[in-house]
Amino acid sequence: MNLAIRDVRRNKLRFALTALGIGMLLGVVIAMTGIYEGALTDALSLPRALRADLWVVQQHSFGPFAEPSRIPRDTRELIRRMPGVAAAGAVTFQTVQAMAGGKPVRLFLEGYEIGRPGGPPGLIAGHGLTESHYEIIVDASSKLKLGEVVPLGPYRDPYTVVGLTRGMVSSGGDPMAWVTLQDAQALQFAVPPPLERRERAAGRSPPTTTDINAVLVRLEPGASVAAAAQEIARWKHLAAVPEKAEESYLAQFVIQKMQQQLGMFMGILTTVSAVIIALIIYTLTMDKLRSIATLKLIGAPDRVIVWLIVQQALVLGASGYAIGLGLIEQVKGYFPRRVQIEPRDLAVLAVVVLVICLLGSLLGVRAALRIQPAEALAGG
Amino acid sequence: MHGISTHFGAGPTRVDALIDIDLRVDAGELVGLRGPSGCGKSTLLNVIGCVTEPSEGEMRIDDEPVYDRRWLRRDLRRLRLTRIGFIFQTHNLLPFLTATENVAEAMELNGVKPREARERAIALLDYFEMRQVNAYPSELSGGMAQRVAIARAIANTPHIILADEPTAPLDSARAQAVIDLLTRIAREQRAAVLVVTHDASIFHRFDRLVSMRDGRIEAQTTPAVSETANA
Incomplete structure (x- = not known):
């Protein structure tokens, strides 16, 4: 006879509430795992979507996501003429803050040349940029709608949303946006009119607005990435970073700390879960002392007693795991950052929950094995 | 049992719970055990139930030596499972099992297949005119719960039944009904039944009444003699 299941059946409400509590706790662990994975996916979504073989950046720079990179715009033309290069596109990156519809909107803005590498990946609505100025494509996570106007830059120029992407965010979680390179350069390097007048009055030239942050290079099929990178590096002011290296810099320099933070938090949550499950199992065992005696x-035999406790711990853990996963699946869309639940992570967590339950039940098993049969005969 | 003594502690804190106990209960005999609180009744029950190890003496169950200054059997659990049935003051049914399951569980522990155990449990409860076979202990009256407890105690047809104040929480009519059942078991199953009780209204129902005081057996009488003595 399965005593654990019968105990659960008899105390359904109590068990359900306990499993719900454990489920919420494990749900937080699953969410943290999902955020951990989501942070990596978010960070790599842009470089992967841009499908560049090489990133040409300022010498000694790890690329526009890791640190500043400023190179002349004509770099694109120099690179394009190199043998083995199929296409090259100049790009800029910057974070912009605007107010749209009375609400603050923060965007990670990329300027690109229409028809060259660097544009947004597949649109889910609207169309690509067709005008040289004041059109913008945004990611749907920005909550901006097609046709909505976003004022940007020192002149608060009106940018109209003409296209939408999905799932494109920066490593910081800000929705991506795309404008023409000219607009992006103006937004990045243009100074407000009073400052421009002051600079001219002081006899200084206003800052150049033609620099770019990087050139994205696509090579001909069969062309060597290493050879092209070596060739580009002959220009002393440039460095060529292969796409995989760029991804690695992003993961290593930009989001590593955040992932470590999430990892620590997950570790603490897992430990707390283990302690709570152990205490719950111990309490459930204490409630059954007389029955066990x-x-x-x-x-x-002892194995019947041990199995009663261990099985109950496993049932609680499995129920909590299922409830936690179900909860997070339902609410993950409401998280401000991507929550990416990977089957591999779920499998690892399932094993961790199993181990936690087994370890958690040890305290209860120990208490149960110490109970003497004579205690059943002790007065009522 | 012969010359059984049990003490706890040592030196100035030593407590002699049982002193030189000689007791024999035969198959089919219903024996009452009475005495003031702390006289050693429960300890004696624990020793006979192979739960508490005595300090001295000899003990036999079914003429098999069980204790002779040490336990002679390693598997006392198995001995309790197959030879001894326990009935408690507060029925001690497992609260998460139904009446049938409580009885069937005792059989399953003894190796009976679940389906057969269930069928036999229902039949046993029917034998005790217990109809609420699917009720949980909390849904049963004290008398009904005690019937289930008795059914569980005899589930594996034990040779010894030890009952610790089984009528204490019951009114007079239900107490008599419980003693009726125990008498039936003693007679029909040829079990040796030892009942600890303070309930004077059932003293006359025993074949023999054992009186204890300060860890010793003070007297062993037939109920008629005992009642005369009390008068």
Whole structure:
């Protein structure tokens, strides 16, 4: 007879509430795992979507996501003429803050040349940029709608949303946006009119607005990435970073600390879960002391007692895991950052929950094994 | 049992719970055990139930030596499961099992297949005119719960039944009904039944009444003699 299941059946409400509590706790662990994975996916979504073989950046720079990179715009033309290069596109990156519809909107803005590498990946609505100025494509996570106007730059120029992407965010979680390179350069390097007048009055030239942050290079099929990178590096002011290296810099320099933070938090949560599950199992065992003593007195072997406790711990853990996963699946869309639940992570967590339950039940098993059969005969 | 003594502690804190106990209960005999609180009744029950190890003496169950200054059997659990049935003051049914399951569980522990155990449990409860076979202990009256407890105690047809104040929480009519059942078991199953009780209204129902005081057996009488003595 399965005593654990019968105990659960008899105390359905109590068990359900306990499993719900454990489920919420494990749900937080699953969410943290999802955020951990989501941070990596978010960070790599842009470089992967841009499908560049090489990133040409300022010498000694790890690329526009890791640190500043400023190179002349004509770099694109120099690179394009190199043998083995199929296409090259100049790009800029910057974070912009605007107010749209009375609400603050923060965007990670990329300027690109229409028809060259660097444009947004597949649109889910609207169309690509067709005008040289004041059109913008945004990611749907920005909550901006097609046709909505976003004022940007020192002149608060009106940018109209003409296209939408999905799932494109920066490593910081800000929705991506795309404008023409000219607009992006103006937004990045243009100074407000009073400052421009002051600079001219002081006899200084206003800052150049033609620099770019990087050139994205796509090579001809069969062309060597290493050879092209070596060739580009002959220009002393440039460095060429292969796409994989760029991804690695992003993961290593930009989001590593955040992932470590999430990892620490997950570790603490897992430990807290283990302690709470152990305490719950211990309490459930303490509630059954007299029943356990009776079982021992009437001749139940220790394995029946141990299995009763361990099985109950496993049922609680499995129920909590299922509830936690179900909860997070339902609410993950409401998280401000991507929550990416990977089957591999779920499998690892399932094993961790199993181990936690087994370890958690040890305290209860120990208490149960110390109970003497004579305690069943002790006064009522 | 012969010359059984049990003490706890040592030196100035030593407590002699049982002193030189000689007791024999035969198959089919219903024996009452009475005495003031702390006289050693429960300890004696624990020793006979192979739960508490005595300090001295000899003990036999079914003429098999069980204790002779040490336990002679390693598997006392198995001995309790197959030879001894326990009935408690507060029925001690497992609260998460139904009446049938409580009885069937005792059989399953003894190796009976679940389906057969269930069928036999229902039949046993029917034998005790117990109809609420699917009720949980909390849904049963004290008398009904005690019937289930008795059914569980005899589930594996034990040779010894030890009952610790089984009528204490019951009114007079239900107490008599419980003693009726125990008498039936003693007679029909040829079990040796030892009942600890303070309930004077059932003294006359025993074949023999054992009186204890300060860890010793003070007297062993037939109920008629005992009642005369009390008068």
